[in-house]
Amino acid sequence: MLVTNLAILVLAGFVGFAVISKVPNTLHTPLMSATNAIHGIVVLGALLVLGAMHGGFVTKLILVVAVTFGTINVVGGFLVTDRMLGMFKSKPEPPKQVEEGGEG
């Protein structure tokens, strides 16, 4: 199990390096913000531990805070990135069809 996970870790690292090669300065901040939202994936860890535990009040409280933090990270992160990227949206077209940004 450890070896498999380490292999996944190393491969994911190489993918991460490869994906970000040349980025214009303008996109540094939005990209940082988007990767910031992706590490909100920790919310999954908090959900799994909280859902499977039967411990005391304090531990539950710690985990509820962890779920809250993780959710803030994910939801806030993607929304803030979307607002930052507003600058790259094409200029207001004739409002023929209203597009809603599908947010996760």
Added chain:
Amino acid sequence: MTVTASFLQDPDFINAAYIVAFGLFIYGLMNLTGPRTAVRGNAIAAVGMAIAVVATLLDSRIDGNWELIAIGIAVGTAIGVPSAVNVKMTAMPQMVALFNGVGGGAVALIAWAEFRETGGFEGVALYIVIFSLFSAIVGSISFWGSNIAFGKLQELIPGRPISAPGQQAINGALLLGAVGLAVAIAAGETSEALMIGLLVCAALLGTFVVLPIGGADMPVVISLLNAFTGLAAAAAGISLDNTALIVGGMLVGASGSILTKLMADAMNRSIPNIVAGGFGGGTAATGAAADLEGKSVRSTSAADAAIQLSYASQVVIVPGYGMAVAQAQHAVRDLAKQLEDRGIEVKYAIHPVAGRMPGHMNVLLAEADVPYDQLREMDDINPEFPRTDVSLVIGANDVTNPAANSNPDSPIYGMPILHVNESGSVIVIKRSMNPGFAGIENELYYDERTQMLFGDAKSAVGEITEEVKGL
């Protein structure tokens, strides 16, 4: 709650959903590196995250505490959505710092909860303990470091470097303390005081490392902490045996490190340099200021500035944090429009770290509908300055300081700057003579070609526009 074993709860199905999510993360990140596809890239990554969260909630190992899960998600959404939607464009950088911090905090809390659940990691495989403790230390550093970065950018804490004598030694001791406690726990100690001590040592370390860092270095620090949180999440993934955390965390850890390096390169700073001390001591700053004694600044009026601008053939606008604070981007656009109507060439010079974040100025000017092709990056615009009649500096300071080129004693020596001092004349709109975020004097203001127009950026630009209209 009774658990009906179903197709959806099959671990293979959940892992397959994770794989789809990874694909979307990676594809989203690829799209985020190009201006045209960036918005879509972010949406794609968000969809990936939604899939991963839903798949996790189907996991049959989650067999209770549903109400607590609901509370956590509801509270997190109730805090996260409004703060992201309502935050002013100027406060964007610190918002990113804050969101990054809570991610790190979540990782540290998970490790702490695991410690409690297992009675101090009793009977847990050693490698799980090690990865868990690693995630606790790095997560706690990231949480507190990000909070300090937030406090500095929000100006709750002075932006200037703050450090105590022997800071490096204290930081070293704190790191040793955290690692020492981790070793004790891994060796079988089960006292919770050790775990709390570990979290506190890491918290102090994160605080003390970020406190001395000031000014333009902050974006790089936030990016670095972002990569740290990613690594912490990946480590938590190994200790929890969750592939999604490993891949998601490591993607961020790796891409975040590259991004940090790109940002540091754009400012011609090295990462170890930034972390070791930021814009060092007041000694260098006062040394630079001493040269300026006896020189004076010339101030000007809106009417005079309007005349100079109206009879120029090329004007370069250099926006900075002052424009962001005053929300002057619409006023600036109006002025540029007036000038263009008179046949004057108007360009915007965007320094990579103008404002408080790379891209900060682009966001604001785009909000004011300034055409994207008028925004020029530093390397593009610098050769233009000798041909420029008037440079209008609006609340930008350190990024125009010629000391970065000419004065090896200056703390910002070596940082690439906009060569506004090469243009025919320079008009600087600024609230006061207070030094910029890095806390150093700007020689540009004492240049004989420079005139200062003191006042709030928005009202000053508005006055100039009125005067231009009247001419």
